Amino acid sequence: MSNPDYNFKLGLIFATTTVFFWGMLPIALKLSAGFIDPVTLTWFRFLVAFLISIVLQKLSGNLAQFKHLLRMDWVKLTAAAAFSMFNYISFVYCLEYLSPGPAQLNFQTAPFFLAFGGMLFFKERISALQMSCFATLALGMMLFFQTSIDLSNDDGNQVWIGVLLVQFSALSWTCYALIQKSLLAKLSPGNVLLYIYGAGIVLMFPFSDLNYFANMSTNQWYIALFCAVNTLVAYGCFAQAMKYWSTAQVGATVALTPIFSFSFTAMIVALGWWPELIVSNPLTIIGVVGILLVVFSVLCVQLLPLMTKRRLHKIST
Numbered sequence: 001m002s003n004p005d006y007n008f009k010l011g012l013i014f015a016t017t018t019v020f021f022w023g024m025l026p027i028a029l030k031l032s033a034g035f036i037d038p039v040t041l042t043w044f045r046f047l048v049a050f051l052i053s054i055v056l057q058k059l060s061g062n063l064a065q066f067k068h069l070l071r072m073d074w075v076k077l078t079a080a081a082a083f084s085m086f087n088y089i090s091f092v093y094c095l096e097y098l099s100p101g102p103a104q105l106n107f108q109t110a111p112f113f114l115a116f117g118g119m120l121f122f123k124e125r126i127s128a129l130q131m132s133c134f135a136t137l138a139l140g141m142m143l144f145f146q147t148s149i150d151l152s153n154d155d156g157n158q159v160w161i162g163v164l165l166v167q168f169s170a171l172s173w174t175c176y177a178l179i180q181k182s183l184l185a186k187l188s189p190g191n192v193l194l195y196i197y198g199a200g201i202v203l204m205f206p207f208s209d210l211n212y213f214a215n216m217s218t219n220q221w222y223i224a225l226f227c228a229v230n231t232l233v234a235y236g237c238f239a240q241a242m243k244y245w246s247t248a249q250v251g252a253t254v255a256l257t258p259i260f261s262f263s264f265t266a267m268i269v270a271l272g273w274w275p276e277l278i279v280s281n282p283l284t285i286i287g288v289v290g291i292l293l294v295v296f297s298v299l300c301v302q303l304l305p306l307m308t309k310r311r312l313h314k315i316s317t
Contacts, residue, residue, distance in 0.1 A: 023260025097162030140293025
């Protein structure tokens with residue numbers, strides 16, 4: 001039996017890195033909307049990630065794993081690639097209707113989808129106490145963003161379009177994550193992502209407009225490259241976290257992403273960067289209570305399985 005403390009620490013490192021980079025991503029995507037379309041940007045992100053990934057996989061000797069795949073494994077890989085592309089593109093489009101904070105809030109249905117998907121497809125157990133933690137997690141997020149979305153204003157229809165796009169993105173992301181986890185017994189996380197990036201490059205190329213790159217300024221190139229590196233690091237770490245933690249644990253940690261996104265947004269607003277594009281919502285007492293509820297809920301979801309594994313590990317040794 002593997003050491004539960006070791007697995008927990010590795011999962012924590014990878015999951016925290018994922019949340020950190022995903023927290024910054026909506027801001028960069030919001031900035032990119034002014035100079036490149038979502039499909040072309042996603043194609044570029046996949047291209048950079050693919051080129052770096054194939055070098056890393058070649059050096060590690062993991063490319064040979066593809067030789068042992070069955071036909072159904074290739075079908076799963078292709079489905080994972082399709083859902084991943086849907087997730088990337090629809091989330092970028094939603095930022096035309098929502099600011100980064102509310103977009104991340106609405107995306108947080110994904111951790112719940114992921115946890116229940118783990119129960120349904122991988123027979124992972126979620127205790128009643130963990131389920132109650134997910135309930136307090138949802139309440140905390142609602143309190144944290146209680147002033148972020150006002151559907152009664154004149155832009156209500158636009159907001160609903162953004163919400164629907166986010167939910168489509170969340171469902172696509174969940175499907176991708178569950179398929180990826182089902183393949184980890186045969187492929188390393190890096191190889192799963194390598195195939196997804198490669199398939200995305202081929203499938204999105206006919207719909208991409210490379211003329212955007214000829215007209216981009218230096219700063220715009222920096223933003224596009226940041227989005228690409230963010231893809232490589234965040235999804236690579238997410239795949240590794242799924243290897244060491246259950247889907248419920250990973251999903252609960254991912255739920256911290258809006259708080260990171262809100263914090264980064266507030267920092268940028270305080271520094272006076274891109275004031276015409278990036279705005280921040282004021283943090284109220286209710287919002288602070290929401291933050292505390294979210295953090296408490298995530299800690300409970302993480303620590304309960306660890307304590308159980310420690311007990312089982314001591315019994316077995």
